[in-house]
Structures are given as structure tokens and as C-alpha cells.
Amino acid sequence: GENVEQHPSTLSVQEGDSAVIKCTYSDSASNYFPWYKQELGKRPQLIIDIRSNVGEKKDQRIAVTLNKTAKHFSLHITETQPEDSAVYFCADYKLSFGAGTTVTVRA
Amino acid sequence: EAEVAQSPRYKITEKSQAVAFWCDPISGHATLYWYRQILGQGPELLVQFQDESVVDDSQLPKDRFSAERLKGVDSTLKIQPAELGDSAMYLCASSLSGDTQYFGPGTRLTVL
Numbered sequence: 001g002e003n004v005e006q007h008p009s010t011l012s013v014q015e016g017d018s019a020v021i022k023c024t025y026s027d028s029a030s031n032y033f034p035w036y037k038q039e040l041g042k043r044p045q046l047i048i049d050i051r052s053n054v055g056e057k058k059d060q061r062i063a064v065t066l067n068k069t070a071k072h073f074s075l076h077i078t079e080t081q082p083e084d085s086a087v088y089f090c091a092d093y094k095l096s097f098g099a100g101t102t103v104t105v106r107a
Numbered sequence: 108e109a110e111v112a113q114s115p116r117y118k119i120t121e122k123s124q125a126v127a128f129w130c131d132p133i134s135g136h137a138t139l140y141w142y143r144q145i146l147g148q149g150p151e152l153l154v155q156f157q158d159e160s161v162v163d164d165s166q167l168p169k170d171r172f173s174a175e176r177l178k179g180v181d182s183t184l185k186i187q188p189a190e191l192g193d194s195a196m197y198l199c200a201s202s203l204s205g206d207t208q209y210f211g212p213g214t215r216l217t218v219l
Binding site: 006034042043044045046049089091093095096097098099100 | 140148198207208209
């Protein structure tokens, strides 16, 4: 969506390395930022989300950081595994999705 | 675990024909969304319902698309007439409180 920009469009990492995806948003009123993982031919699934009253949230190997001043939020995947290979989408509170990042984890 | 249901899963139609998709949200979820996802792109919101009322349909091509949720539970999305450019995955999602969304499996539409 035009309100959310996502980078990079593709990301290839060695198994065990970290992956970082960044999204920028334009609406200052945005207060909710979800991340979705979509495997080939399957539905998007929420993997983590963050609200504007916190700066970071972690769930095992996945973390999201939010910088409200700069209007960007990032997804961090540590110790990547082959099953992390998928397309990842960010979105804002108006349900405007980024264009997606295709992550490939090389064994 | 409750899931969003959609049917059909696949639909092939010829251009100028009418098609309809059905969605049954997770029980108790007041908010329902219809998205269109073109291959290689992110989902694009078409319409959002809160109970039976439309909250946002600003991206819905109203000359050919219509959506309804008459009793505030299940919903139907219709396209008439279908065009070649409508070929896409149509995703339905629901949420309890308007943020965390749960997606259905989608309907893959092919217009010939």
C-alpha cells in the first residue's frame, strides 16, 4: 500500500544468520503494526505485532522494533532456519500492507 | 482452533460472467475484511465491515464489485461482470477487536 514502504524486496541469508526487514509509514496516527508471514500458496499468518506505546517486542527468535520519531518499524529474525523461508509483510493500523519481502534461508 | 472459512477455494470463470465468494468469520468476530492479493504483491483491502455496517470500502471498485454482511456474521463478495484483471487471490479476514486479523485460506480466481 502507498502508506507503507517495505525494504528489501528480497533477502537471502545463510542458515543461522539474522534477517532484518524494515518498513516506513506516513500516518502519524498509526498505533498498531503487525507482521505477517505467508508461505507459498498459503494464507498470511500473524507472527508478531507491536503497538505504539512500546518500542520493542520479542517472541523467541522474532523481534519487532518501533521508532515513532522516524516512523519506521523493523522485523528481526535471529538464528534463521530453512522454515523461515517465506514472504513477510508489514502493515499499519489502516491495514495498508507493504509490498512484501521474500526471505530465503540457505542451508 | 477456530478458523475463518471461505468458499470456493478455486474459481475459474470467463470474462463478463458473475462470480461470488463466501466467507464465514471466526465466531464472535465483529470485524470482517475482504482483501485482494495479486501474485507477488501484498494484500489490498477492498472492504471492511463492523457487524453489518461497511466501515471502509474506499478501494472497492463499486461499478463491478459489491459486498454484503446482512446479519453481521458471514459475508459475500460479488464481481459482475468479471474482467481479466480481476484474476487474483481473494482473502477474507476477521478480528475480534479491530486489530489482530485472522485470514481465511482464500479463493483463487482465474478469469479467462
